[in-house]
Amino acid sequence: MVTMDEVTPGKMTEGYLAKRVQVLKASAFLTSKLFFADPQWLIPNIIAPFIFTLVAFFLFQGQTSGPDFLLYLVLGSGLMGMWGTTIYASANSIGFDRWNGTMESTLAAPMPLSWIALGRVLFNTLQGVLTAVFILVIGLAWFRTGFAIVNPPAFLLASVATFLSLSFFGLLMTTVLLLSRKGGFITNSMEIPVYIATGTMFPVILLPIVYLPFSFLLAPTWGIDAIRLAALPGYVGLPTTYWEDIAIMVVETVAYMALAFFLFRRVEAYAKRIGTLEEY
Amino acid sequence: MKSTEAGTGRSLSAGSRLQMAYRVFKGAFFFGRKGLVIWDSWEMWVMQIFITPIAQMGFFAFLSVYLRYPLSETQFIVIGNALQAMSFSAVFAVANITSQDKWQGTLPSTMVTPANRVALFIGRAWFQVLLSALIAAAGLLYAATIFGVSFANADYLGIAAVVMLTAIAMTTFGLLISAVGLYMRTALIVANVFLFVTLLLSGVNFPVSVLPGWLQPVSWAIPLTYGTEAVREAIAGTSLLGLLPLLGWEALDALLVMVAGYAVFAGFESLARRTGRFEEY
Numbered sequence: 001m002v003t004m005d006e007v008t009p010g011k012m013t014e015g016y017l018a019k020r021v022q023v024l025k026a027s028a029f030l031t032s033k034l035f036f037a038d039p040q041w042l043i044p045n046i047i048a049p050f051i052f053t054l055v056a057f058f059l060f061q062g063q064t065s066g067p068d069f070l071l072y073l074v075l076g077s078g079l080m081g082m083w084g085t086t087i088y089a090s091a092n093s094i095g096f097d098r099w100n101g102t103m104e105s106t107l108a109a110p111m112p113l114s115w116i117a118l119g120r121v122l123f124n125t126l127q128g129v130l131t132a133v134f135i136l137v138i139g140l141a142w143f144r145t146g147f148a149i150v151n152p153p154a155f156l157l158a159s160v161a162t163f164l165s166l167s168f169f170g171l172l173m174t175t176v177l178l179l180s181r182k183g184g185f186i187t188n189s190m191e192i193p194v195y196i197a198t199g200t201m202f203p204v205i206l207l208p209i210v211y212l213p214f215s216f217l218l219a220p221t222w223g224i225d226a227i228r229l230a231a232l233p234g235y236v237g238l239p240t241t242y243w244e245d246i247a248i249m250v251v252e253t254v255a256y257m258a259l260a261f262f263l264f265r266r267v268e269a270y271a272k273r274i275g276t277l278e279e280y
Numbered sequence: 281m282k283s284t285e286a287g288t289g290r291s292l293s294a295g296s297r298l299q300m301a302y303r304v305f306k307g308a309f310f311f312g313r314k315g316l317v318i319w320d321s322w323e324m325w326v327m328q329i330f331i332t333p334i335a336q337m338g339f340f341a342f343l344s345v346y347l348r349y350p351l352s353e354t355q356f357i358v359i360g361n362a363l364q365a366m367s368f369s370a371v372f373a374v375a376n377i378t379s380q381d382k383w384q385g386t387l388p389s390t391m392v393t394p395a396n397r398v399a400l401f402i403g404r405a406w407f408q409v410l411l412s413a414l415i416a417a418a419g420l421l422y423a424a425t426i427f428g429v430s431f432a433n434a435d436y437l438g439i440a441a442v443v444m445l446t447a448i449a450m451t452t453f454g455l456l457i458s459a460v461g462l463y464m465r466t467a468l469i470v471a472n473v474f475l476f477v478t479l480l481l482s483g484v485n486f487p488v489s490v491l492p493g494w495l496q497p498v499s500w501a502i503p504l505t506y507g508t509e510a511v512r513e514a515i516a517g518t519s520l521l522g523l524l525p526l527l528g529w530e531a532l533d534a535l536l537v538m539v540a541g542y543a544v545f546a547g548f549e550s551l552a553r554r555t556g557r558f559e560e561y
Contacts, residue, residue, distance in 0.1 A: 051476035055340075058486050099383065188368075189327045192335040201339075202346035 023111050027119025028126075034096070035127060050135060053077035057143070071149075072232055074139030076201040078132030079224050082162075083194055085131050086170045087187045089124030093117060094178050107272060113178075114171070114264035121170040129163050154230035154242060162223030165249050168256040169219060175263040178271065198224055203237050219252035301399040308395075308403025328411070333365035333419035334426070340485055341427060351428070358427040359515060360484035360508045362419025363446060366412035367475050367504070370447055374405045374454025375471035378461040391549065398542060401458070405451050412447035420511075433517030441520055442510040445527055449503030449534035456541035462548040483508045503537070506530035 053073060094117070097103040106116060149155050177186065195201065197214055198221045207215060215221050225237045226245035238245070292300070337358050344354040381387035393400070420439065423429040457474060461467025479485065481495065482504040488496055499505045510526040 047473055047476055051480055055479050055485050058480075058490055186327075189331055189335070192339050193331075196335065196339050196342060202342050206342050206346055 019111065020115050023115045024119040024122065027116045028123040031093070031120040031123040032127075035123070050077060050081075050138065053080075053135070053139060070139075070143045072228070072235075073201075074136055074143065075228065075231060077139055078135040079198075079220075079227070080195055080200045081131035081135045082125070082128035082166060083198065083200065083220065084191055085128035086121075086125050086166045087173065087190055087194065089121070089128075089170070093120040093124065093174055107268070112264065113268045114261050117174045117264070118167075118171055121167050121174060125163055125167040125170060128166065129159070149231040150233050151230045155227060158223060158226035158230050158242070158246065161246055161249055161253075162220055162227060165219035165223055165253040165256070168253050168260060171260040172256045172263070175260055175267050178267050194218065197221065199237070200224060205238065217252070219249045219256065222246070222249040222252070297396075301396040304395040304399040305403035305406070308400050309406045311404065328369065329414050329418050332368055333362055333415055334422050336365050337361045337419060337422060337427070355423070355427060355429045356512070357485050358423050359420070359429060359512055360482075362423050363416050363443070363508050363511050364478055364482065364484045364504060365419050366416045366443075366447055367450055367478055369408050369415055370412040370450035371454040371457065371475055371478075372468075372471050373408050373411075374451050375457035375461060375467045375474075377401065377404055377455075377458045379458075379464075379466045379468060382461075382466075391552070397545065397549075401455055401545070405455055405458075408454070409444075409447045409451050412450065413443050416443045416447065429515065431515060434515045435517060435519050435523075438514035438518060438520040438523050439511060441527060442507055442514055442523065445530055445534075446504060446507030446511075449507065449530055449537070452534045452537040452541060453503065456537050456544065459541045459545035459548060462545060462552065478502060478504050481505070500529075501533065503530045503533045506533065 053076070057073060094103075097106050107113060109116065173187075196207070197204065197211065198218050199215070204212065204215045204221060222238070222240070222245040225240065226242050226249065228235045228237055229242045229245065240248070340357045340361050341354055344357050349357075378387065381390055390400075420443075424431050453474065454471070457467050457470050460470055464470070481488075481491065481499040482502050483499065484504070488499045488505060491499060506526050506529050510523050510530070513526070514520075514523060
């Protein structure tokens with residue numbers, strides 16, 4: 001509760017931030033506990049991307065070879081894991097409340113829903129990153145190839161930026177799925193299209209021209225390109241440089257963030273007004 | 281236990297038992313369709329039938345284009361994925377039946393009904409068989425219209441038979457996994473693993489012969505493997521008669537899976553009744 005002492009501009013800002021950070025931490029911590037309690041995390045995180053990689057490996061056999069190619073394949077697989085996790089978890093972050101009957105309590109909390117959701121999405125994206133690392137390790141061991149990246153600092157920067165862009169994309173998706181009980185179904189259906197649109201396994205320039213605007217609006221498309229530019233020698237992807245990729249990704253991520261917070265405010269108000277969030 | 285007429289203790293004739301089983305099947309079929317609340321909206325229909333196959337086919341087709349595969353091999357991949365796309369409905373949705381009963385608290389009520397279990401669960405799964413066939417049909421339509429697969433010599437009767445039989449056969453796998461789900465907290469993990477494994481082992485994206493020797497028998501234990509080979513042959517012009525050996529193996533496979541599913545279900549049902557832990561997880 002905010003006391004009168006805190007109602008001064010400086011202290012109010014301090015309380016404002018401290019409370020939100022506290023909510024972020026609590027929300028992320030609870031999500032981590034729920035995550036490890038449910039063995040289904042294995043599906044989008046490890047199994048699905050790894051099987052896709054194995055299929056790709058059999059398809060790739062005889063076509064191309066060499067460690068750079070295998071690294072391309074394994075990187076793609078890891079990125080699919082990150083994506084899959086973000087999409088799956090974003091949809092379920094609110095759907096889970098609906099199934100468990102905790103939706104009202106969450107909405108009634110004296111804190112904007114966007115911050116609660118952001119804490120959940122941040123943890124989910126973080127475990128997506130861990131998934132990517134895990135898949136990389138398995139993939140490199142399976143294919144018996146090394147992991148020599150061209151520019152490690154640039155690789156790290158691109159990875160962190162992609163992590164943030166995925167988090168805010170996940171937050172944006174949560175707003176859309178807040179009003180729908182079909183969130184899980186929608187995200188299942190979206191999984192492969194976003195793998196295609198962001199060029200996880202093949203460059204997006206292969207896609208039909210009508211599909212490209214959608215690809216370019218997804219910040220991870222640029223992130224994936226930047227990661228590959230930093231990791232693979234002689235990689236030819238989008239007609240942009242590494243820094244251009246990063247700049248576009250940052251702009252799009254900021255746009256996701258602004259849109260997500262705006263939508264959350266509207267959707268939360270709407271949900272409280274109609275009072276039918278759990279109805280179906 | 282011998283079936284008796286309700287309240288009288290008299291044994292029922294085989295005909296009456298069949299009639300009752302049919303009524304259970306019919307009721308379960310309509311309930312199964314209504315129980316899928318997701319089907320209330322037409323957008324979900326469109327997404328499941330039309331978006332799922334094109335997304336999957338597109339992913340692997342673009343991958344093959346990237347690898348500079350010849351058109352014939354891309355089309356091989358496209359046809360395989362058109363048929364495999366039905367697995368989301370035939371395996372995933374059906375495998376989820378017992379898990380959904382658990383979440384919704386309806387499992388004990390379902391299990392105490394004196395209804396024939398085979399009729400009950402096949403009835404609940406039957407809607408998915410029809411849906412799976414529609415998904416595969418949409419996939420094959422995309423194969424012809426978008427990916428340029430020639431159907432000039434195709435045997436349409438053969439294609440229809442393969443699609444229907446594969447939908448039924450894959451649904452039996454879904455039922456087997458659903459039976460396992462009676463014991464597990466959720467069958468989704470097993471269903472997902474199986475679903476993705478079919479992409480690898482069922483001749484969907486490359487011939488089974490490419491796989492290591494020790495994996496090939498596993499491939500041929502999956503009904504979809506016969507289905508993908510049969511549908512490619514039917515598109516190439518093999519008649520229904522010529523497809524019979526493959527379809528026969530697929531039907532036999534499905535039958536064995538069905539029997540295994542029933543045995544697993546009966547075993548776990550008996551265990552659950554003995555321990556009273558239907559919903560515990």
